[in-house]
Amino acid sequence: MPVRRPRPSKSVEDERAPKKVALEPNAVFDKSDKHGAIDLHDLYKRCVLESDKIRRLKNIQRHEEQGALEDIIWPFLKQNFDSKDYFHACHLLVLFVSHHFAEGAYANESFFFESVSHSNDDLAAIEKFLSTILYKTEQSDFDLQTQIVHFLDVALCRSGNRDDELFQGILLHVSGIHLWHWMPDRQRELELKKSAGLRRKFAGSTKGDNKIWIVNNLRTILNLLEGNSKFGALVKFKADETIDLPEDSVDIPPGVWLFLHRSLELLIDLLSMASSRFFLVAYLNSIDFSVRCRLAVGNEFAVPENLRLVQYLLTKINSLLAFPIQDSNHRSLSKIDVLSMHHARATTLQKMAHRHYPQELQQVIYAGVGLLCGQGSINVSYLERFFVGFSDKNLAHLLYRMRLIPESDESQSRETMLQILSYYLSIPPYPTDQLKLYPLYPTEEVLWDLSIIPASSSQLRPTQVLALPKLNAQYLSFQDYLIRNFELVRLESAYDIRSDLVDAIRRVRPVLRQSSLEEDETITLKTEFNGWSRMALELVEPMNIIEVRPPKLGETTSAQVTAEFTVDLERCGASIRGEWEELGEFDNLFLVTLDASKMNGAQAPLMKDYHLQHGAHKMWDTDKEKRVPDEEDGSFPKRFGVVVIRGCMVMQVRDEHGTILSDPGVSIPDKQKGSTKKIFRVAMDTCQYSSDSKLGGASDLYKSFNLVVRRHGRENNFKSILETIRGLTEGAGSISRVLPKWLQSILLGAGDPKSASYNSDNMKSYALHTVGVNKPTDYLDFGDTFLDQKHLRASFPEQKIKLDGNELTGDGDSIDGRPRSNFKIRFSQDLENGSEKQLVEAVSLPFPKDISGNPVPFTPAQVEAVRSGLSPGLTLVVGPPGTGKTDVAVQIIASLYHSFPTQRTVIITHSNAALNDIFTKVMARGDIDERYLVRLGAGERDLDTNSDHDFTKIGRVAYSIQRRGKLLEKVQCLSESLGISGKAQRGADGSSSYTCESADYFRKLHIERKKLDFESNARKAGLSSDGDDVTEIFPFTSYFQTKGVTLTQAREHFGAIDGIFSELAEYRPFEMLRSQRQRSDYLINKQARVVAMTCTHAALARSNLIKLGFEYDNIVMEESGQMLEIETFIPMLLQKGSSDESVSGRSRLKRVSRASET
Structure with missing residues (x-):
């Protein structure tokens, strides 16, 4: 993919800032160190009029990198409205911005988008620039129009902020109420009847003398598609024919194709944003845009790449025009709403x-x-x-x-x-119905369609438009958000699968050989394999379809399609055989049909020829004979005879004797251990099988497979992730009950991110009216965040601090010579003497014994992050590596654990290594009881802590059972010390005779009574001082083996005994739950207070967690910048939302903290 260029440092930005000097037309800019003595006219000559394309591109790149845009072009545009070279400056600005982003940079890295302010001068310059470049250019200059379209697309999609002046200025020319002046009168009247507000808004708008830019652009698009231009029709064909023509049979220059692609891309982006969609949808429907485009390009996808891309883009436009949303109020429409609307039309x-x-x-x-x-x-x-x-x-x-x-x-x-x-x-x-019909496994048609699965950056030309959904700043609804992510994850996984399949196919080296001579002396040719691959095996027998279950009620695809095939591991070495034998239930495999008779024997095309053919402008100074990699070569299937590719999921593995090898704990007789043949029973993709059946010959197609390819397990969980996203899409309506209101609008790009900050008015109101959330005036338990008073003082340098009611002055006291303290802090306004300073009221608390606690002296910024993490709302911790983001995350986790004992926190990381790091630091602190920690997924074996147990579900259950045994032994000893039971009551192995249930009865009948007797006797004896000796009346002297006991020590011993029984009460369910699965589920759902997993495991385990009724209140994400957007979204949906009948109707999720490098 395109490489992101590093942003310039602040010093460089200052150096390149526009100089505030009066400029004359064609003034000379003395930038000898950067541009040389060059004026605007020379710049235009070098970057636009230069006839040599390669030299022109080099000039653009050099001057763009040296800051010509900010040093020459933008200052000129701001101060020379009447210059004869003003249009040239506008052209150069569009050219430089387009080139900047064509090279793979981001919108917020451009000087133009960073420096434009809300000043009157800048706004006037923007309006003048837009009116010039949009309405004073030739529509027939497709190169310039393409750059203009690209500029508009970048400017609109860089933020989608409705309050942005540049956004609003451009929006007037591409959408808005003005657009309706160019609608047919009767259609416009029908739209205006829907709302009095619309009628007033339309009456206040003016038509103007010229058509707004988008009207002219759409007319040009339709003229090109319908053949009303000088280039004629795109291609002559019947409406439902497959367009199978060579690329050069469509007589349209590459620049015109690029204009079409860019214009359709802009249209897609406009329809994908709620702020620009409403008026545009009505206008497009009024001119029958969708119908006219369908009639122009047909229903069948074309073979020529440029025309095929146009069809893909138009398909996306049609989907967006029909997207189920009420454009006037942005309300999502249910399937019933859509049906009712069309029934009303009928x-x-x-x-x-x-x-x-x-x-x-x-x-x-x-x-x-x-x-x-x-x-x-x-x-x-x-x-x-x-x-x-x-x-x-x-x-x-x-x-x-x-x-x-x-x-x-x-x-x-x-x-x-x-x-x-x-x-x-x-x-x-309906979108969710369409998603159900999508095959989750890619086929050969999808894998080598470079229009939807593009090549890597080495082959992808900079100006390439991709038919991929964009993750813009705005989304129409959560359904739209999930559908886009589903498509991207599906295609990303297909890209990786293509590389693995190409590697395996290339290694097995298919060849065509004579297999036998038939009775009629005819020669039979067969595909055989001259090579080998550890990831691929030849099928011994043709695959058989075992069962095709009929569709479920209301569905059109088969409920299940089961097949079997056989492989032989005889030729495999011991290590490779072991890898194949590890395959089990739910693993994904790919079945391939290779036909050597269809191999054309050609080499991969030269890379320079590929780029010249597709109009790229990359300069190849070296490696002129370098060929396109096989993984990126669209002709690979023809070169290697790839006919069919289908995916499947393993259901069962057995040997030739019928022993099911995939069952856990299966024992294989010695005489069968040498068996090398394995029979795989697999589940085929039901959607794909239905499509194949409709085309006919599905049985023969599935019998033709001759190769099976496996993938590494860590890369092969794409199907489960896609199923999770698809499941979320089907229940998109319930997302609003799972996510808190303050987070929903931000995720959809419609809200201000600042409104989710803990100190915003919105979050203060939320905190006041939400149960389980600390109020703005409450004390926050910072625990051991501060090392001493000096650290406390340094963490709030600008605030007035009161510690235990006394003002903390100076630098505070060091910890030397004083015991360390924990702190609770409340933030308020200092009302004394009319000061506007914030008042920090701190209360010191005893520091727990036998724990190390936090060793990090946090900076004020890190303390602010901890404060934000403890408060309701969204917390973003951003910083380069080594700035203590993980330490802050660990402190937030520990503080939440101590501050809210009834709440559960979920930790999400991108990698197991980051999860290991967090767990290591949490355990090193020593203040979080390890029985409340659990880790889901793999990677726990690398955890380096002092704990004797692992943190997996099984390890936590084992720890709980072991801990229960130790506590029951203490209860047994306590009972024996009181003479209630003896050693004869112990088990045969000397184990305790108590259970958690009987121990609770023992506590109620004996322990509580003795405690009450002790308190009564102490009052009668007048023993009320902490230092009074109560040895004679203390009932547990024998158990604690103490000679002298004070009143304070006695009550400490009572607390220790109460701790034993309270902890045993948590383990009591383990006595009733017998199976390991039941115990694991209980531990996750009821006992654990800190649950950690990777983002990938969260996607895989979501459905199971929902079934368990898993709930949590806080989520902390580490390495969120390395995650895909959907990987940060799914972890927030691991629980069910409150039902509509719920009293509160609020989401349980209260705090979201994310740490990232960017």
């Missing part, structure tokens, strides 16, 4: 038919609305039967009366009018 058609054509359209009038809507249909054949014998003239009048066409134009073809009516009536497939 009813409108029936009413119009009954009013104007009661005799001619009786079939329409009396048809069911479901038949008229034709759910998900893109073919008009279902409508044609309703309009048989109905004239084209009457059909045009009917559509005119329904406001579907601007005028009763009889020149439109019948097919076009029926397409318009079909688009209006037909119910689009």
Whole structure:
């Protein structure tokens, strides 16, 4: 992928800041150290008019890196509105910004987007620049128009902030109420009838003399697609034919293709943002954009790459136009809402038919609305039967009366009018229903379609437009957010799978050989393998489909498709055989059909030829004979005879004797241990099998597999992650009950991130009205965050500090000579003497014995991060490596543990190494009881702590059982010391005779009574001072083996005994839960207070945690900058939300802390 260039340091930014000097037209800029003596005219000549393309690109790159934009172009644009070279400066700005981002940089790294302020001068310069570049350029100059479109796309999508002046300025030219002035009158009237506010807003807008830019851009797009330009039609074909033509058969220059791609990309981004979508959707529907594009490019995907990319982009536009959302208020529409809306449209058609054509359209009038809507249909054949014998003239009048066409134009073809009516009536497939039909395993068609799975940065040209969903600053809904992430994860996993398959196929080296001579003396050719791969094996026998279960009620795909195939491990070495034998249930495999007779024997294309063919402008100074890597070569299937690729999941593995090897704990007889044949029973992808069956020949296709490929386990969990995202999409409506309100708008890009800060008015109001959240005026338990009073003073340098009611002056006292203390702190306003300083009220608490505690002297910024992490809201800890982010995260975890004993905290990291680091530091502190710590997933074996037990579920259960035994032994000794039981009551092995249940009875009957007797006797004897000797009346002298006991010591001993019984009460369920799984589930769901896992394991384990009823209140993410966006989203959804009938109706999640390097 494109490499991100490092941002300049602050000193460099200052050096490159625009100079505030008066500039004359064509003034000379003396920048000899950077640009030389060069003026704007020379810059334009070098970067635009230079005829040599490579030299021109080098000039652009050099001047862009040296800061020509900020030193020359932008100052000129701000101060020379009337210059004859003003247009040239506008052209250069667009050119430099476009080049900046074509090279792979981010929007916030551009000087232009960082430096533009809200000053009147900058706003005036922006408006003048936009009006010049958008309306005073030739529409036929496709290179310049492409750069303009790219500039607009970058500017709009860099933030999507509605309050941003640049965003608002551009939005006026691409969307907004002004756009409706160019809609057909009758369609506009229909839209304005929906809202009085819209009518007032439209009445206050002006049409202007010229069409706004987006109208002209859309007209150019349609002219190119429909063949109304000088280039003619894109390609001549029938509507439903497969477009299988060579790339050069479409006579359109590469620059025009790039303009089409960039313009459609901008349209997708505009429709993907709620702030720009509303007016644009109405306008596109009024000009029948979707219908006209479909008629122009057809329904079948083309073979030429440029045309195929156009079709992919148009498909995304159609999906966005039909996305289930109420654009006026951004409310998501349910499937029932969508059905009702289209049924209402069908009813409108029936009413119009009954009013104007009661005799001619009786079939329409009396048809069911479901038949008229034709759910998900893109073919008009279902409508044609309703309009048989109905004239084209009457059909045009009917559509005119329904406001579907601007005028009763009889020149439109019948097919076009029926397409318009079909688009209006037909119910689009609901996004979640579409997702259910997506195969989770990639096929050969997807794997080598470079339009949707692009090549790496070495092959990808800088100007390439990708048909990939973008994770922009704004999303339409959580459903939209999840669908985009699902598609990206699916394609990312397919990219990795392609590399693994290519490596395995290349290593096995398929060849074509004569296998046998038939009776009729015909020669049979067969594909064999000359090489070998440790990740691939040849199938011994053709695969058999064992069972195809019928679809479940309401579904269209088979419930399950089961198949079997056999491999032989005889030729494998011991280590490789062991790897294959480790395959078990839920592992994913790939079945491949290789046909050596279809290999063309060609080499991979030269990389320079590939880039020249696709219009790239990379300069190849070396390695001119370097070829495209096989992993990136779209012709690889033809070169190696790849015919079919399908994925499957292992259900069962058995040997040739029928012994099921995948069952845990299975014992294999000695005589069968030498068996090398393994039979795999697998579950095929039901969606893919249904698609193959519809095309016919599915049985033969699945029998043709001759190679099975496995992948490493750590890379092979993509299917479970995709299933998790798909499951979230189906329940997207419940996400609003799982996530707190203050976080939802931020995730969707509609809210201000500052509103989720603990000190914002929004979060203060939330804290006041939410149970289990510390109020703004409450004390925060910072615990051992501060090493001493001196550290406390240094952590709040600008605040007034009161410690235990006394003002802390100076630098505070050092810890030397004084016991260390824990601190609780409350923050308030210092009202004395009218001061506006913040008052820090601290209370010192005894420091616990026998623990090391926090050893880090936190800086004021780190203390502020701990304070934010303890408060409700969103906490972001950002800093380069070595700045103590992990120490801050550990301190937040420990403070939450002590401050909120009834709450659970979830720790999420990107890697097991980071999880190990956190656990090591948590255990080194010694103040968190390890029985409350549990770790899910792998990697715990690398944990280096002083604990005798691992922190996995099994290890925690074992620790609990062992700890229970030790405590019951103490209860037994206590009972024996009181003479209640003797050694004869012990078990045969000397174990305690008590259980947790009987120990509780023992406490109630004997211990509590003796404690009450002790207190009564102490009062009678007048023993009330802490130092009074109470040895004679202390009931547990024998157990503690003490000679003298004071009143204080006696009560400490009572506390120790109470601790034994209270801890035993936590282990009591383990006596009733017999299976290991039940005990593990109880430990996670009830006992653990700190649960840690990686983001990958969170995605894999979500469904199981939801079934358990897992709940948590706080989440701390480490290494969040290394995670995918969806990997940070799923961990926040590991619990069910409150039901609609809940009294509070609030999410349980209260605090989200994220630590990252960026």
